[in-house]
Amino acid sequence: MSDDDILGRLRQVRPAGPPPGLRARVLGAADRRRTWPWALAAAAVLAVAMSLQAAAGRIYQRTGELVVPATGSVSELDALAAALGGEQALLERAEQWTAEQQRLTARPADRERQ
Amino acid sequence: MTSTQGTRVRPAIRRLAIVAFVVMLPVAAWAAWDYVEARRLGRVVAAIQARREPVTIPVPPHLPGSRSAAARYYDAAAALVDTEGLYESTGLLRRLDFPDERTAAAVPADVRAWLDRNAEAEQLLNRASGFDETPPLADFTRKADGMLRLASLADMRALERLHAGDAEGAAQAVLRGLRIARILQQPLNDLGVRTSYSVIGRALGAIHGIAGAGAAPATVSALRGALSFADRDDLLAQIVLADRAFVLGQYWEPRNEWFAERDAPVVMGRRISPLQLLLMRPYMTRQVLEQLNLLERVLHDVKRPWPQRLVVEYPEVAEEPARTNSRWYFLMLRYSPWATVNAQRARTRVVGRLLAAVRSTDAALAVEQYRAAHAGSVPATLDDLVPGQLKAVPVDPFSGRPLLFKALPDGYAVYSVGSNGVDEDARDAGTQFRRRWGANQHDEDPADIGVKVRLQRAGQ
Numbered sequence: 001m002s003d004d005d006i007l008g009r010l011r012q013v014r015p016a017g018p019p020p021g022l023r024a025r026v027l028g029a030a031d032r033r034r035t036w037p038w039a040l041a042a043a044a045v046l047a048v049a050m051s052l053q054a055a056a057g058r059i060y061q062r063t064g065e066l067v068v069p070a071t072g073s074v075s076e077l078d079a080l081a082a083a084l085g086g087e088q089a090l091l092e093r094a095e096q097w098t099a100e101q102q103r104l105t106a107r108p109a110d111r112e113r114q
Numbered sequence: 115m116t117s118t119q120g121t122r123v124r125p126a127i128r129r130l131a132i133v134a135f136v137v138m139l140p141v142a143a144w145a146a147w148d149y150v151e152a153r154r155l156g157r158v159v160a161a162i163q164a165r166r167e168p169v170t171i172p173v174p175p176h177l178p179g180s181r182s183a184a185a186r187y188y189d190a191a192a193a194l195v196d197t198e199g200l201y202e203s204t205g206l207l208r209r210l211d212f213p214d215e216r217t218a219a220a221v222p223a224d225v226r227a228w229l230d231r232n233a234e235a236e237q238l239l240n241r242a243s244g245f246d247e248t249p250p251l252a253d254f255t256r257k258a259d260g261m262l263r264l265a266s267l268a269d270m271r272a273l274e275r276l277h278a279g280d281a282e283g284a285a286q287a288v289l290r291g292l293r294i295a296r297i298l299q300q301p302l303n304d305l306g307v308r309t310s311y312s313v314i315g316r317a318l319g320a321i322h323g324i325a326g327a328g329a330a331p332a333t334v335s336a337l338r339g340a341l342s343f344a345d346r347d348d349l350l351a352q353i354v355l356a357d358r359a360f361v362l363g364q365y366w367e368p369r370n371e372w373f374a375e376r377d378a379p380v381v382m383g384r385r386i387s388p389l390q391l392l393l394m395r396p397y398m399t400r401q402v403l404e405q406l407n408l409l410e411r412v413l414h415d416v417k418r419p420w421p422q423r424l425v426v427e428y429p430e431v432a433e434e435p436a437r438t439n440s441r442w443y444f445l446m447l448r449y450s451p452w453a454t455v456n457a458q459r460a461r462t463r464v465v466g467r468l469l470a471a472v473r474s475t476d477a478a479l480a481v482e483q484y485r486a487a488h489a490g491s492v493p494a495t496l497d498d499l500v501p502g503q504l505k506a507v508p509v510d511p512f513s514g515r516p517l518l519f520k521a522l523p524d525g526y527a528v529y530s531v532g533s534n535g536v537d538e539d540a541r542d543a544g545t546q547f548r549r550r551w552g553a554n555q556h557d558e559d560p561a562d563i564g565v566k567v568r569l570q571r572a573g574q
Contacts, residue, residue: 052145
């Protein structure tokens, strides 16, 4: 039996190779199985984080409404006029000084606005 | 062709999904932490409010100047005060607090010269003091300094009048000083109390001189009325309540509101990005909660009877954060319970002293009223003043028992046993009032705290 005969017989029993598209088909199927749970988990965690953050923000805001003092709104000039009762010159001097003091102690940005 | 591309793209998507998941896990953990701390804080604030305890310090409306004419006079007078020669290391206040033989002789002339320079400011101060209403001190931190300058003006005038033998004039100046102290105490927190009692401490020194100089009964009565606001039995508890409200108010300060402020907020002079604040929020909330818990325990302690309320058991808290120039450090320091514990420790010691001093002074004024009604004779005990001049003998904060009284060869002493709890025959009484209460908190405690009144005999 020559070598050619042996090779011929071996060719007859050698298993046929997988079809060319098999690898891509198998791996593709595997990819489809493994990607979506990760994506879903990431999305779920993101959603949970965002809702917790929003809920915390609401709590902070609600609590802050209890804490932050409300400032009154009175008519400064009316109250001042009522409290004046004369001594206008001295009061004008007082106003002049307070205005100057405020200007000097104001933050630079506020000073520019003035 | 398509399937080959799919084999390359899908693993990349899968890897991306895994990375996203892994990255999102700590983010979700941070959000959960933030939520848990927010809920805890929300519950604590709701519980405080349910007990009708303050969750905020009412802030007077910040108006240009103020809506009160009296406040404008105060502002103007404060702006006019020339402090040169007052605060320096060899200034008047220093020489008055720590007199030495070398410089003491020149003090009266220096005081007069300083008052002459500030005549216009004093005129405005007198106008401000003439109004019935006590104006709110809008923007306390900015204006407190000016009010302290005015208090010095009143203090100097009281000294000058006492030196001139004019007890009535001195009393009027003291009344102006006490009015300033009352304004400063409107925010009943650490800062308000310290500044206020630094003024009261000086006024007490002048009152002792007035008491010995035989002031008119109406003047003594006016001084007792003006001093009454300073004797608050629940002072420590009120300060702790105000401090707790301040901790909360500071946390929600508009400049810190990560949900409202678009510009980078400034914390202790450092510009902090909103993202930094947001990331730090659960940590800072935890710090605030720790402070609130700490203050709750202190509040429980300071509601006990005298003198136990002066012995506060401070829980262990973390040490001061390591100092760095990092912005994170300034965020951490601001809300650190470490600072709160330090403030509370200093305060209980000072509050005990100042209440003892105020009560002793009031009792001494009551003795003066008694003397006026009994031809100048000194009572045998403080019980003799009840109910005519006192409803009850004031309680000594350091002993929980009535204040002590001792007749002296040239006058009398009303005093507390002081922090050591031992009656040392009024030793040190009347020696510590010239110093500022806020400044001498680390000084050695005086033996006894109170008043020694030396009576001026006829012809003196």
